[in-house]
Amino acid sequence: MSTNASKVCLLGDFGVGKTSLVARYVRNTFSDSYLTTVGVKVDSKEVPLADGAVRKLVIWDIAGKSGLDALNMSYLRGASGLLLVADGTREATLRSAVDLLLQSRSLLPDAHAILLINKLDLVDRWEVAPATLVELRKSMTVIETSARQGDGVEQAFREMATRLHA
């Protein structure tokens, strides 16, 4: 098995845009219609890094839930990175993302975690307050993204790849 490949899982409440983020990153596409994910879809992409190395990300797009059940736990095994995704227009999904991170810690104590707040293009409808993000940033990396317009998407995956490489 190639040593510079890493498994990264997307976790978050349903409808927050996990599938859309992967579609934007891997295939540079976006669709407005919502088709919920059942189980898991695995994609991969090679990320060239600053020092000339290449890291392959094996990206797991997991069905959205507000908490971790046994099925989702089984998908997490072996992951070294977690992208927690929340939807800025639904404050409750941010709480889910934080809960999911805490629950996954027992299984993956050392995984790198980055929090993505998605749907940046709808920022005028965001329920998540800027002050909340300021607080969260004190304890983890937070990146605002838009799968629709692409903002922050490349940056988020690259950041993850860089950390996994270090």
Next chain:
Amino acid sequence: MNGPSVNDRISPELERQIGRLLFEKMQPLLLEFDRDWHLVNLHGDAALFGFAPDDAATSVQQLQDLFLGMPMEAAIDLAFVQMPNGRNAHVHLMLVDGGHQVLLIDAQGEHDRQQAQQQVGNESFLIAQQKDKAVRQLRQIRSELESQRNRLQEANALKNALIATLSHDFRTPLASIFGYLHLLEEEPDAPLETRNSLRALRRNANYLFALAENLLEYARSETRSSLLAPVVTDLQMMVEDLDQMFRVQAEDVGLGFSITLDQEPGEPPILDELRLRQILVNLIANAIRYTQSGSVRASLAWRGGSLVLSVRDTGVGIAQEASEAVFVPFNRAGNAGNGGAGLGLSIVKRLVQQMLGTLEFESKLGKGTCFRIELPDLTHLVQKVDARAESEAGQMLAERASSVLIVDDDPDMSHLLGEIMAGVGFRVRVVADATRAVEQALADPPDILLVDVELPGLSGNTAVFRLRAKGYRGHVVTISATPTEEARKVALNAGANQFMTKPINIEQFTRAMLRVRRLD
């Protein structure tokens, strides 16, 4: 021994048989790898899962990626994995001597069923959340608007009351000033100096008077209490009056002044005399104010059922770009410093409109301005004014009488509908189930019945059917979450007049409801 025997082990032969059966039924794909993930064997329908046997490398790599980071010392089960070709499978990794086997079992059907269920669940959750949010926002906006409107109304009422009081209060002292002026002017032997002083007094009193009248008119029009008052109008007397009022004033500043009347014999005109007078006072006063030299000439012509009046001056003129602004209250279009409250022309324009007339003007900067106004005779309007007031009252009565009964078990929805209907003037009642709806609608029949189809217990359609069967004749609008032709037919057959589907477009809905009321 009766009954079946319970055995915790089945015979190896039976187990093999069952295994074969399941294998045939479930069409699995079994891939055998050596320790280094080289594919050594493959059983089953490889194409189903997108495995091209001749280009196995890519597919194998993808399969291998699934186990990245996992300890390869025990069997691994991964349910519902989407294969690169889009097919869903359950994936099982089994360890065998010298390598491992991967078993793929088709899970597409199971996946699709679960997805359909999950889709409905997720979407309805999201919609409910959005609806909550919309209702909250609507309430917020409403209450903000309400308090804003209250503040504005208060401020406006205060302003109008103040203006009206002030201008009223001006009238009494002005009346006495004019009285004494008259007495003093009658004095035959007054010295020239005194007479000049009296002229100055009259000039200023005139001005003050016009100002007060304008303010009063302004306040009145704001409170919309200005109905036309058509009366038989003596134009000759009005012309004489105005001549007396303005001749002195014009001559004092060295201007020529004339006011003429051209009236064909016959029926005297019926006009709103006070308003007409106010128009002329404003136009002439304005003309004198903005003319340094030359003349101000006013003319009135009564012919063929309409009055044409014009006021022409040789004054400063109005710039092209200011031709709209001169009609805006308190805007003096760059002529600041010439006195006046800037109400004159705005009031003239409004008065002309009220009298159903037309106004136009021509002007050249530095050369002068000519206003031309045409006012129709108001005879035919005497009845119409009354008729209009009556029909307005009738409409208000109808509006007050409009009532609606909302039947919905979702309190947010019924609240929203209630707000909308109340917002456009309906009397609103709400019930949450069909049985109560039937009772209420029979006890006190509403003009409109808004009924949700999906109710607990008796359906909305049943309620409508029962009501129609008992003779209820109001307008029935059925609202349903099912946007199908079938649902529509059922609702209309049950006796609804209109069928609407959720989510409701508030604007369309409101318009439809207002239309119903108008049809009544």
